[in-house]
Amino acid sequence: MSNYHIKHLEEYYQVYRKSIREPENFWEEVAEEHFMWRKKWDNVLSWDFNKPEVKWFEGAKLNITENCIDRHLSTRGDKTAILFEPNDSSEPAEHITYKQLHKRVNKFANVLKDKGIQKGDRVCIYLPMIPELAISVLACARIGAIHSVVFAGFSSTALATRINDSDCKMVIASDGSFRGSKTIDLKGIVDDALEDCPGVNSVLVAKRIHSDIPMKEGRDLWLQPLLDAASDDCKAEIMDAEDPLFILYTSGSTGKPKGMVHTTGGYMVYTAYTFKNVFQYTENDVYWCTADIGWITGHSYIVYGPLANGATSVMFEGVPSYPDFGRFWEIVEKHKVTQFYTAPTAIRALAKEGVGHLEKYDLSSLKVLGTVGEPINEEAWHWYDDNVGKKKAPIVDTWWQTETGGIMITPIPFVTPTKPTYATLPFIGIQPALMDENGKEIKGNQVDGRLCIKFPWPSMARTIWGNHQRYKETYFSAFKDKYFTGDGALRDEVGYYRITGRVDDVIIVSGHNLGTAPIEDAINEHPAVAESAIVGFPHDIKGNALYGYVILKDVGETRDHNNLRKEINQLITEQIGPIAKLDKIQFTSGLPKTRSGKIMRRILRKIACKETSNLGDTSTLLNPEVVQDIMDNAL
Ligand code: WT7
Numbered sequence: 001m002s003n004y005h006i007k008h009l010e011e012y013y014q015v016y017r018k019s020i021r022e023p024e025n026f027w028e029e030v031a032e033e034h035f036m037w038r039k040k041w042d043n044v045l046s047w048d049f050n051k052p053e054v055k056w057f058e059g060a061k062l063n064i065t066e067n068c069i070d071r072h073l074s075t076r077g078d079k080t081a082i083l084f085e086p087n088d089s090s091e092p093a094e095h096i097t098y099k100q101l102h103k104r105v106n107k108f109a110n111v112l113k114d115k116g117i118q119k120g121d122r123v124c125i126y127l128p129m130i131p132e133l134a135i136s137v138l139a140c141a142r143i144g145a146i147h148s149v150v151f152a153g154f155s156s157t158a159l160a161t162r163i164n165d166s167d168c169k170m171v172i173a174s175d176g177s178f179r180g181s182k183t184i185d186l187k188g189i190v191d192d193a194l195e196d197c198p199g200v201n202s203v204l205v206a207k208r209i210h211s212d213i214p215m216k217e218g219r220d221l222w223l224q225p226l227l228d229a230a231s232d233d234c235k236a237e238i239m240d241a242e243d244p245l246f247i248l249y250t251s252g253s254t255g256k257p258k259g260m261v262h263t264t265g266g267y268m269v270y271t272a273y274t275f276k277n278v279f280q281y282t283e284n285d286v287y288w289c290t291a292d293i294g295w296i297t298g299h300s301y302i303v304y305g306p307l308a309n310g311a312t313s314v315m316f317e318g319v320p321s322y323p324d325f326g327r328f329w330e331i332v333e334k335h336k337v338t339q340f341y342t343a344p345t346a347i348r349a350l351a352k353e354g355v356g357h358l359e360k361y362d363l364s365s366l367k368v369l370g371t372v373g374e375p376i377n378e379e380a381w382h383w384y385d386d387n388v389g390k391k392k393a394p395i396v397d398t399w400w401q402t403e404t405g406g407i408m409i410t411p412i413p414f415v416t417p418t419k420p421t422y423a424t425l426p427f428i429g430i431q432p433a434l435m436d437e438n439g440k441e442i443k444g445n446q447v448d449g450r451l452c453i454k455f456p457w458p459s460m461a462r463t464i465w466g467n468h469q470r471y472k473e474t475y476f477s478a479f480k481d482k483y484f485t486g487d488g489a490l491r492d493e494v495g496y497y498r499i500t501g502r503v504d505d506v507i508i509v510s511g512h513n514l515g516t517a518p519i520e521d522a523i524n525e526h527p528a529v530a531e532s533a534i535v536g537f538p539h540d541i542k543g544n545a546l547y548g549y550v551i552l553k554d555v556g557e558t559r560d561h562n563n564l565r566k567e568i569n570q571l572i573t574e575q576i577g578p579i580a581k582l583d584k585i586q587f588t589s590g591l592p593k594t595r596s597g598k599i600m601r602r603i604l605r606k607i608a609c610k611e612t613s614n615l616g617d618t619s620t621l622l623n624p625e626v627v628q629d630i631m632d633n634a635l
Pocket of ligand 1: 371
């Protein structure tokens with residue numbers, strides 16, 4: 001018998017030890033007992049971190065939507081699968097049962113097939129948080145098409161880059177979106193993007209804001225009439241366990257986004273198993289993750305993980321501040337939410353508004369609180385614990401990444417004693433290692449280092465779309481035979497982990513992973529800019545904000561600096577999206593560089609963080625004199 005549901009700390013340790021000693025037996029038992037396979041695997045795991053190559057459940061056949069939908073029909077057909085809560089609180093919520101979801105996914109899948117989408121084709125989904133988003137994701141999976149969801153806050157340039165990188169044939173979009181009091185012209189963004197995407201031959205458009213938008217003849221089609229005409233019966237395509245399920249882009253330290261490829265069998269097993277345990281999900285719970293499905297959190301813990309467990313998963317279209325800062329709590333009360341999973345940046349934004357908004361609502365349904373996306377500071381942790389959970393709902397601080405597919409280091413609620421700011425213990429099957437700068441593993445407790453994972457887990461990304469070499473270089477080259485996460489971490493006296501933050505050129509702003517290189521590339525497109533460098537500095541709500549140092553081409557020319565700042569942020573908005581805008585822009589005559597020409601970000605970071613008392617040794621710089629100048633003019 002596998003231990004699908006862990007309930008005590010001794011059980012955690014016992015299962016953990018088994019998952020490490022006999023990983024293949026362990027995962028085989030979980031996979032065998034809790035999922036529906038069309039054919040069992042020939043081999044549980046084969047791996048080589050040198051190549052790198054990882055295969056789980058090789059030879060097995062399945063369709064993930066049969067696991068997420070069909071197999072629940074006889075036992076939970078009338079249970080709500082997706083509970084859609086619209087942007088506007090006066091619009092009624094929509095309860096989509098498993099039976100209805102089955103029909104809607106099948107219809108959508110038939111529309112995709114009818115428009116020429118086949119197994120293995122890539123489909124880009126650019127939708128707001130409306131039911132069609134979850135349904136189109138599942139419809140792709142139903143027919144074996146590879147979905148590539150692009151968060152609908154990305155600009156047209158960013159969208160085009162992602163569409164082209166994976167040669168998407170089709171885009172699924174909407175006329176527009178509601179976000180708080182704003183409406184956004186999403187279709188206009190798609191139209192702009194598609195000017196540069198010759199490979200896209202059709203666009204399916206869902207109606208959400210009912211705006212009058214241009215539809216391109218021969219390319220754009222309204223979705224609803226096609227769905228109405230389609231059959232609600234669509235046989236699931238039988239997939240290999242290692243067939244790609246989706247691509248999801250994440251930023252990296254170089255300009256181009258990385259299309260992380262997740263495959264079917266292992267991803268399903270791991271997201272389902274983590275969902276069950278990390279949220280201690282039981283049958284009548286109402287689970288709500290506030291993330292957008294455009295991020296991995298939404299893929300794994302709004303769609304696949306919850307549905308694989310037959311759960312009710314809330315999908316919220318709006319924002320925490322509309323119509324006021326009580327909206328989250330209103331929804332918790334209205335739907336009697338039992339598990340609530342959000343980001344530290346949201347907690348800080350809500351905390352700033354005071355407890356008045358909370359006190360109006362009954363939050364007694366809450367059993368488990370989760371956080372993800374960035375380190376949670378002690379103050380936010382306590383605010384969440386005291387005011388939202390009333391000290392009765394344990395906080396699960398879940399550390400993981402787009403690349404890991406599922407939660408990696410986390411407490412199990414009611415099982416693992418929590419500790420503020422600590423993600424605590426590795427989840428079942430996860431073998432973390434802390435590494436020193438010479439590439440040696442640091443053993444023992446009360447140590448810190450670079451966080452690596454020593455052994456494969458079922459939901460790890462298998463490659464970067466179209467660039468396996470980059471996958472190898474980014475994740476498997478810094479430390480031999482180990483997956484390198486890019487994060488630093490410390491391990492305390494009892495073996496609990498605390499994630500200290502990125503050790504590479506990625507900055508997490510409001511929980512969004514931003515690479516410095518693409519932002520610098522965007523700034524450098526400005527005709528007046530010669531060079532730039534971005535660093536992060538602490539921000540009360542966003543966690544980090546961006547500080548840009550910019551060298552102008554013609555210093556003799558006097559230009560209005562505030563106008564330039566606006567133009568630079570406008571360029572960033574166009575190239576990436578508003579999430580990457582800079583809070584501070586300092587114009588400077590030079591950037592501190594090493595003798596090999598590399599920008600010394602460490603120094604720039606310290607200046608931006610106002611930690612200039614100890615800048616370290618600057619004497620080896622190519623241009624030590626610029627440091628004082630930058631300090632004197634710091635913002
Ligand atoms: C990076 C991954 C995984 C879903 C959302 C982000 C940071 C994530 C935590 C946490 C401290 C965290 C890490 C990680 N991060 N969760 N609980 N504590 N840091 O996915 O965009 O791929 O970002 O987010 O730095 O590497 P992502």
